[in-house]
Amino acid sequence: MSQPQKEPGASSTPTPEQGRGGAPQPRGPQPGSQPRDLPMSSAIERKSLDPSEEPVDEVLQIPPSLLTCGGCQQSIGDRYFLKAIDQYWHEDCLSCDLCGCRLGEVGRRLYYKLGRKLCRRDYLRLFGQDGLCASCDKRIRAYEMTMRVKDKVYHLECFKCAACQKHFCVGDRYLLVNSDIVCEQDIFEWTKINGMM
CATH class of the missing domain: 2.10.110.10 (Cysteine Rich Protein)
Known part of the structure; x- marks a missing residue:
């Protein structure tokens, strides 16, 4: 029983050019295509x-x-x-x-x-796109590290309790009051001082 002959260089496993389904995938810049961002x-x-x-x-x-x-x-x-x-x-x-x-x-x-x-x-x-910090209203450059809470974005140095100025660590709990971030320990005092109670 003879097996079908493969052309030299042919492979039975999909190559990166073929992708998962075995269908050929384009490689490299295609004429008329947009430049691409490649991780x-x-x-x-x-x-x-x-x-x-x-x-x-x-x-x-x-x-x-x-x-x-x-x-x-x-x-x-x-x-x-x-x-x-x-x-x-x-x-x-x-x-x-x-x-x-x-x-x-x-x-x-x-x-x-x-x-x-x-x-x-x-x-x-x-x-990249620049934005504004929700705390200091200064520009956040696209390459800067930020913290995001819902639709608000903060510089890392601005991501701190509005009452005690303590910077938050991973796992710390906080509440968002308007654009202010308040730690659990200060929330009662903060809302009382700012007339929210």
Whole structure:
């Protein structure tokens, strides 16, 4: 009994290009498409030149020494390298176009928009939305850490009890009175002073 022949390079398991259902998925910038924001987990893959080490989801059809880095345009001879935005990169060459931080670090995200590789901070600085703090009415920059309560947003340093000025920790209980945040210990006094009782 003969089995059907597979073309060279064909795989029985879906590749990242095929997706879960086996249907081909587009890769890379498509002509006429909008730039995309790619989180690192889907945009960067670590590759090893030693196939006996860890399994990779893609088999290179050319010798690694023939790969060209998307950053420096030099040959990639390193043991480990990255793949992002449909190009291969030296680990040191994949960096934010604005601040220069390395984007291949574990836990980092790569954002690709308008032909630029950006870290999260620079992406938010350029394309994020700013807002106002519900406590101090000052601008909250898109890259700043905030606390959110219902539809109100606060700077981290402004997220404190309006009565005793104690900063809240994870798990602390508080009440929202208009835009004021009040800890449990001060709620009775706060509402009495502000004529809410």
